Amino acid sequence: MSAEPTDRVAGLKLEVEGAVATVTLMRRERRNAMTPSMWRGLAQVPGRLSGDVRVVVVAGDGPSFCAGIDLRMFTPEGVPGEDRGLSPSDPGFDAQLAGYQAGFRWLRDPAIVSIAAVRGHAIGAGFQLALACDLRVLADDAQLCMKEPALGLVPDLTGTKPLVDIVGLPRAVELCLTARTIDAAEAARLGLAERVVPAAELDDAVRELAKELQTADPAAARATKALLAHAHERSLDEQAVAERAAQARLLQARPADQQVQPTQAVSG
Ligand code: CAA
Numbered sequence: 185m186s187a188e189p190t191d192r193v194a195g196l197k198l199e200v201e202g203a204v205a206t207v208t209l210m211r212r213e214r215r216n217a218m219t220p221s222m223w224r225g226l227a228q229v230p231g232r233l234s235g236d237v238r239v240v241v242v243a244g245d246g247p248s249f250c251a252g253i254d255l256r257m258f259t260p261e262g263v264p265g266e267d268r269g270l271s272p273s274d275p276g277f278d279a280q281l282a283g284y285q286a287g288f289r290w291l292r293d294p295a296i297v298s299i300a301a302v303r304g305h306a307i308g309a310g311f312q313l314a315l316a317c318d319l320r321v322l323a324d325d326a327q328l329c330m331k332e333p334a335l336g337l338v339p340d341l342t343g344t345k346p347l348v349d350i351v352g353l354p355r356a357v358e359l360c361l362t363a364r365t366i367d368a369a370e371a372a373r374l375g376l377a378e379r380v381v382p383a384a385e386l387d388d389a390v391r392e393l394a395k396e397l398q399t400a401d402p403a404a405a406r407a408t409k410a411l412l413a414h415a416h417e418r419s420l421d422e423q424a425v426a427e428r429a430a431q432a433r434l435l436q437a438r439p440a441d442q443q444v445q446p447t448q449a450v451s452g
Pocket of ligand 1: 215252305307310332
């Protein structure tokens with residue numbers, strides 16, 4: 185399949201090769217600092233993908249994954265071409281933020297597995313973008329930082345939940361309130377990186393992981409991801425019920441001539 189490139193004005197590039205789509209932040213001269221247009225552009229990406237896409241890679245052009253929000257948004261001059269956005273007292277403020285968050289939330293869709301390919305800095309909104317993905321592959325020069333509280337903000341681009349889910353509440357509090365930078369080795373220890381590779385090997389490592397992720401049957405992969413995603417909200421009893429229901433749905437949806445063969449089932 186093919187996809188139209190996303191709006192380059194929004195600073196994004198979308199490429200599709202087989203079942204793998206790659207969304208690249210294209211503002212290398214600003215270390216891929218993000219603007220509201222980019223968040224809105226990200227929210228449009230899933231609408232441009234066909235059902236054949238199984239893996240979405242999110243990457244940054246140049247030496248940094250993403251240096252967070254474009255800090256000029258907070259200056260009187262602003263960013264050329266960007267509107268100022270609503271103030272918190274405007275009735276549409278909440279909906280505006282929800283629209284920005286939509287650019288991050290689709291990356292959890294069970295129909296795809298998303299991978300953040302992180303080299304260099306992932307700061308603030310950039311760290312949240314990496315957290316919005318299912319998996320993170322880090323170059324060994326990666327540096328992650330949740331900078332928002334240090335700037336007088338809360339992280340509001342959906343990053344707080346995955347951060348707590350992955351590192352636990354005490355560590356999440358420590359990381360956010362100190363706004364300290366985590367290197368790739370610590371990120372791996374904290375569970376924030378599935379793989380850490382030399383920077384020169386990042387693209388190959390992501391390509392390899394994308395390939396490995398496609399070895400599972402597509403429908404089983406989708407159903408398994410949905411099951412896993414809700415496991416932490418359920419008791420063991422509830423999860424057992426969900427597993428049975430998911431298995432029944434999966435098998436019922438499959439044509440009779442494509443059911444699991446006994447030999448496959450035995451060999452696991
Ligand atoms: N906004 C706008 N411009 C940025 C930027 C940002 N967030 N980050 C980098 N740039 C620009 C720099 O101004 C510089 O531009 P010029 O060449 O015109 O001077 C260019 O990108 C290269 O940056 P540096 O020379 O600083 O590159 P470096 O490698 O020495 O440092 C960096 C890289 C550590 C990312 C540093 O640029 C930096 O600290 N940037 C700011 C990071 C930041 O605080 N981001 C906000 C996070 S909070 C957030 O994101 C809130 C939210 O979601 C609402």
